[in-house]
Amino acid sequence: QQQVKQSPQSLIVQKGGISIINCAYENTAFDYFPWYQQFPGKGPALLIAIRPDVSEKKEGRFTISFNKSAKQFSLHIMDSQPGDSATYFCAASDQHFTGNQFYFGTGTSLTVIP
Amino acid sequence: AAGVIQSPRHLIKEKRETATLKCYPIPRHDTVYWYQQGPGQDPQFLISFYEKMQSDKGSIPDRFSAQQFSDYHSELNMSSLELGDSALYFCASSAYTYEQYFGPGTRLTVT
Numbered sequence: 001q002q003q004v005k006q007s008p009q010s011l012i013v014q015k016g017g018i019s020i021i022n023c024a025y026e027n028t029a030f031d032y033f034p035w036y037q038q039f040p041g042k043g044p045a046l047l048i049a050i051r052p053d054v055s056e057k058k059e060g061r062f063t064i065s066f067n068k069s070a071k072q073f074s075l076h077i078m079d080s081q082p083g084d085s086a087t088y089f090c091a092a093s094d095q096h097f098t099g100n101q102f103y104f105g106t107g108t109s110l111t112v113i114p
Numbered sequence: 115a116a117g118v119i120q121s122p123r124h125l126i127k128e129k130r131e132t133a134t135l136k137c138y139p140i141p142r143h144d145t146v147y148w149y150q151q152g153p154g155q156d157p158q159f160l161i162s163f164y165e166k167m168q169s170d171k172g173s174i175p176d177r178f179s180a181q182q183f184s185d186y187h188s189e190l191n192m193s194s195l196e197l198g199d200s201a202l203y204f205c206a207s208s209a210y211t212y213e214q215y216f217g218p219g220t221r222l223t224v225t
Contacts, residue, residue: 034212034213034214036216041202041221042219043219044204044216046214046215046216049212089157093212095212097170098164099164099169099170100162101162101170102157104156106155106156107156
């Protein structure tokens with residue numbers, strides 16, 4: 001059972017455009033929502049993360065929007081660049097106990113066309 | 115900045131053999147996590163350790179075991195390997211924050 005649902009599965013965006021990836025969850029105990037970027041054959045790299053006490057967090061070209069009532073969160077990549085082409089995973093975790101696992105979405109393969 | 119170190123980076127084993135994967139967390143990180151990632155799939159949590167004690171357990175087969183040592187490094191021991199165990203195995207570490215930092219992974223191929 002997938003605890004975090006992610007869409008779309010793949011995304012093609014023109015250079016300079018906005019990439020938007022969406023995730024949804026059901027477990028209201030989740031209180032930490034990171035996004036990871038992964039290149040082929042490499043480990044996932046932490047991009048940006050949010051806690052449910054804020055509705056938006058921005059770091060450079062990356063923004064997380066969080067809707068607690070809808071149990072949804074999304075990643076926006078502004079001014080998308082070819083170097084952003086990678087697989088993006090959202091995740092969620094209940095951090096009330098140290099060492100609790102991350103539940104990952106199924107991933108979105110992003111291709112940015114020059 | 116120092117990152118998570120995993121060894122070996124690549125490993126080829128035959129069915130029914132045993133494999134040991136090692137993970138060295140970022141200095142001063144006290145929590146280690148193991149994930150398995152199949153081709154085109156999301157990382158699946160196996161097990162985690164905090165201060166050398168098992169913290170959380172996911173879909174880790176009974177054929178696998180893991181531990182965290184006094185220097186905080188961790189080892190994942192895999193026995194009676196099956197073809198389906200072929201995957202990328204990632205270790206991640208964290209400190210007092212929630213952030214998990216992933217290593218480069220070990221690619222295990224079982225033939």
